[in-house]
Amino acid sequence: xxxxxxxxxxxxxxxxxxGWALLLGPVGGCSSAAGPRPARSEIRPTAGSPDSTSGRxxxxxxxxxxxxxxxxxxxxxxxxxxxxxPISGLAGVAYAPDGTLIFCDQKxxxxxxLDPMRQQWFEFDTPTSRPYAPLDAVVDGFKVxxxxxxxxxxxxxxxxxxxxxxxxxxxNIDPGYPIQPSAFAVDQDGRMIITDLGRQxxxxxxxxxxxxxxxxxxxxxxxxxxxxxxxxxxxxxxxLVSDQGNRRLCLYxxxxxxxxxxxxxxxxxxxxxxxxxxxxxxxxxxxxxxPGNGRIHVLDPRLRPLLAAGAEFSLQGAPLTPVDxxxxxxxxxxxxxxxxAAVLVYRILYP
Numbered sequence: 496x497x498x499x500x501x502x503x504x505x506x507x508x509x510x511x512x513x514g515w516a517l518l519l520g521p522v523g524g525c526s527s528a529a530g531p532r533p534a535r536s537e538i539r540p541t542a543g544s545p546d547s548t549s550g551r552x553x554x555x556x557x558x559x560x561x562x563x564x565x566x567x568x569x570x571x572x573x574x575x576x577x578x579x580x581p582i583s584g585l586a587g588v589a590y591a592p593d594g595t596l597i598f599c600d601q602k603x604x605x606x607x608x609l610d611p612m613r614q615q616w617f618e619f620d621t622p623t624s625r626p627y628a629p630l631d632a633v634v635d636g637f638k639v640x641x642x643x644x645x646x647x648x649x650x651x652x653x654x655x656x657x658x659x660x661x662x663x664x665x666x667n668i669d670p671g672y673p674i675q676p677s678a679f680a681v682d683q684d685g686r687m688i689i690t691d692l693g694r695q696x697x698x699x700x701x702x703x704x705x706x707x708x709x710x711x712x713x714x715x716x717x718x719x720x721x722x723x724x725x726x727x728x729x730x731x732x733x734x735l736v737s738d739q740g741n742r743r744l745c746l747y748x749x750x751x752x753x754x755x756x757x758x759x760x761x762x763x764x765x766x767x768x769x770x771x772x773x774x775x776x777x778x779x780x781x782x783x784x785x786p787g788n789g790r791i792h793v794l795d796p797r798l799r800p801l802l803a804a805g806a807e808f809s810l811q812g813a814p815l816t817p818v819d820x821x822x823x824x825x826x827x828x829x830x831x832x833x834x835x836a837a838v839l840v841y842r843i844l845y846p
Contacts (some may be wrong), residue, residue, distance in 0.1 A: 497506065500623065504718070511592060525571065526727035534719060537564055537565070537566045537567070537844070538564055538565045538566075538802065538804035538807050538808060544592075550569060555571055558810035560778040560845060560846070561778070561780060561794045561795045561796075561845075561846075562776075562780050562795075562801050562802065562844065562845060563656050563801075563844050563845060563846055564802070564842065564844035565646075565791065565793070565804050565813030565828065565841045565843060566841060566842040566844055567808050567809065567811065567839070567840075567841050567842075568827075568840050568841060568842055569840055570811060570812070570835075570839045570840065571609075571837060571838045571840075572835070572836070572837045573835075573837060575782035577616070577778065578607075578616045578618075579600070579607045579616055579618075581603075581836075582600055582603075582821050582836045582837075583600065583602045583603050583836075584600050584601040584602025584603060584681045584833070585598065585599075585600060585601075585818075585831050585832065585833040585836060585837075585838070586598075586599040586600070586601040586630045586631065586818065586819065586831065586833070587629075587630055587632050587642070587678075587772070587819045587822070587831065588632070588772075588819045588821045588829045588830070588831040588838060589632040589633060589634050589639070589821045590634065590821045590823030590824065590827070590829060591608075591654055592634070592824060593611060593633045593654070593824070594611030594612075594823060594824050594825065594827075594838065595608050595609060595610060595611055595825065596608065596609040596611070596838070596840075597609075597632050597634070597639060598627040598632075598756065598829075598831055598838050599630060599631065599632055599641065601628045601629060601630050601644070602628075602770070604621060604626070604627040604628060604629065604645070605618060605619070605621065605629070606618070606619035606629050606632065606639075606839070607619065608654075608656055616641055617655075617656055618656065618657035619639075619641075619652055619658070619831060620652065620656060620657055620658035621658075622643070622650060622658060622773060623647075624645070624646050624648075625645070625784045626645030626646065627643055627645050627646060628643060628644045628645035628646075629641045629642065629643055629650075629798065630642050630643070630644045630676070630677070630678075631678050631819070632682050634654075635681045635685070637653065637654055638652065638653060638654070638659070639649050639651070639652040639653070639654060639656075640652075640662060640679075640681060640779075642648065642676055642678070642679050642689075644676060644677075647664070647665040647666050647673075647676070648661050648662075648664050648665060649661070649662045649663040649665070649679065649687075650662065652660060661686070662704070663700075663704050665689070667699070668698065668704070668706050669699070669706050672693075672694065673693060674689065674691045674698070675691060675692040676689050676690055676691065676692070677690045677692050677723065677724050678690045678723070678724060678725050678726045678753070678772070679723075679726060680726040680727055680734065681728075681730065682734075684702055684727040684732075685702035686699070686702055687699075687700040687704060687791060688700070688726050688727060688728075688734055689726075690723040690724065690725075691709075691723075692722060692723070694709075694712075694713075694714040695711060695712060695719070695720040696709045696710060696711045696723075697709070697711055697716075697720070697726070697736055697747075699751050707750045707844075710747060710751050710753065711723070711745075713843040714733055715741050715760065717753055717756060718745075719741075720736070720738050720740070720745070721738060721739070721740025721741045722739040722740040723737065723738055723739070724736070724737050724738075724739040724770070724771045724772075725737035725739075725770065725771050725772045725773040725783075725784070725819075727774055728775075729775060729779065730775075730779055731749060732748075732749030732806075733746065733747055733748045733749050733754070734747050735773055735775075735781065735804060736749075737770035737771055737772070737783065738756075738770070739769050739770055739771060739775055739787075741759060741760055741766045742758055742759060742765055742768060742769065742770070742787075743756045743757060743759040743762075743765070743767060743770070744756065744757040744758060744767070744770060744773075744781075744783070744794075744798070746798065755798075757794070757798045758769070758770070766785075766790075766792055766800050766803055767783070767785055767787070767792065768785055768787030768788040768790075769785060769786055769787025770783050770785050770786075770787075770792070770805075771783075771784045771785065771786055771817075771818045771819065772784040772817075772818055772819030772820050772831070773820070774820045774821050774822045775822065776822045776843065777827075778796065778797055778845075779795075779796030780793060780794065780801070781793070781794040781795075781796075781798065782828060783820070784814075784817035784818055784819055784820045784830060784831075785803075786816035786818050786834075788805065789805045789806065789813070789814055789815050789816060789817065790803045790805035790814070791803070791804050791805065791817055791820065791828075791841075792812060812839065812841070814830055814832045814835070814839055815832055815834035815835050816832055816833055816834035817830045817831065817832050817839075818831055818832070818836075819831045822843070826843040826844075826845065827840055827841070827842065827843070828840070828841045828842070829841075
């Protein structure tokens, strides 16, 4: 195994300087090769959204800590000078509590991390078993969990990228019913949820990783799915599922019972085209990657749309096919965009 020290390579000097600048205060947008830009690309709500100064809607019912905008900061592009080059199968992205940025390259079978203090990229250990196709990553305390769709396993690494063990063999969770995972999430109690494209369901596992419930069936009714592609736990223990084929989000309570949907094929004002990766901030706001229309959606804790950002950003900051989002410390939002072969980083703006 290689530890972080063995796998690190320094970023170009311009990115290292930018990293320290971010610790000291807001900076202009840049790419990993281009250096600082003179102005930031900022998106704020349009008319009818919660007020940009108070965070409340016109009726005064929205929480005061809702998102009022996104500010593009910088990107990590697929440049031949970058230590992670080439990015050929960008997938899930995650943040550790210390600010370490992690992304998965599913096609190359690699996971990379960025040390926030030294601004050095390092490569995670690669399991010896093949095939290895890391699709999604979740930080659980001081461990990084990686969903491997090649071996149908969840691997466990430390924050330095050193391989520890196999946390879960998905083929053994429910013998006789092979799982085709597309996303997973872990809550603060150690419970895990996993999407299963094969049976159009979501599996609920307890803290001992025992299967406790399957929710959903193939279809378009309230408690049914058509390609569930993203998951996120809420602070109350409930969870959200991005139902891509039905163009909606599905809300479930802590015990796994269906509660509501947001969007849908027949909704006139539905903002979603093909929702995928999900994440939430500490205030309960929800961030949705939508590769169908190249947009990042933001919903308030009551799941009411706040804003949708995409082509309105500058050329450097506009996503093309965002597939996953991750909220990090310092109000950062990372977005993985395989069409651009880049991880885009934004600042989340609050009142």
